[in-house]
Amino acid sequence: MTRFTPVRAAARRYAALLASPSLAEHAEAIRALGKRVAAEAIEIGRRLVICRDDPAMKHGMWSEWLKAQFNWERSTAENFIHIYEASAKNGKFPILGVPLSALYLLAAPKTPDEAREEVIRRVEAGEKMSLAKITEVVSGHKKQATQAPVAATEIIITPPDPLAGNPIIRAWRSASAVERTKFVRELWNDIQQCLRGADTRTPAQRAADRAEASAAARRKG
Numbered sequence: 001m002t003r004f005t006p007v008r009a010a011a012r013r014y015a016a017l018l019a020s021p022s023l024a025e026h027a028e029a030i031r032a033l034g035k036r037v038a039a040e041a042i043e044i045g046r047r048l049v050i051c052r053d054d055p056a057m058k059h060g061m062w063s064e065w066l067k068a069q070f071n072w073e074r075s076t077a078e079n080f081i082h083i084y085e086a087s088a089k090n091g092k093f094p095i096l097g098v099p100l101s102a103l104y105l106l107a108a109p110k111t112p113d114e115a116r117e118e119v120i121r122r123v124e125a126g127e128k129m130s131l132a133k134i135t136e137v138v139s140g141h142k143k144q145a146t147q148a149p150v151a152a153t154e155i156i157i158t159p160p161d162p163l164a165g166n167p168i169i170r171a172w173r174s175a176s177a178v179e180r181t182k183f184v185r186e187l188w189n190d191i192q193q194c195l196r197g198a199d200t201r202t203p204a205q206r207a208a209d210r211a212e213a214s215a216a217a218r219r220k221g
Contacts, residue, residue: 037100038093045084048077082107092120102134115141179214186210
């Protein structure tokens, strides 16, 4: 006996189940009934929509009517309505041959369209889709949707420049590197002269005068 013996035994039992004519007959009948269940669920949904939209169904009466007629909550009726609406968009719903609970899941508004398309594609390819498989497909597409990157729009707000109107700042920004060096040296000389009392103007006044003089000289040049 090897470690694979139990696996081989299980495989043989599964193969025997698939080869059983009586079980195969029942499986085919169940799939046919599943298709009929889908068609009946669609018809139930269609009639529920008509009743829900009837003018006599005043506000608040829909839930009361469902309770009185079928002992249903609104969610039960909405499941059938979702199946009907999904079948109206995709005519392949009635022939999927999946359990009613799987139809509820596929028809739910929050189920991605990609999940529905994958299930339909796999059924058409001959794969038997159980509720567990369909749940896995839907969960996978929902996870992909939540992980998809969202393109962000970068908004750049440039604040106003409070120094834009200052003549010294304007002169400094428009000057070359040589002109800025000369300007700084002259400004330093002005400061020294003011400190010695050679000029009654403040350093700021002298700097403003020099900025205007530099701008005037550039205009003439």
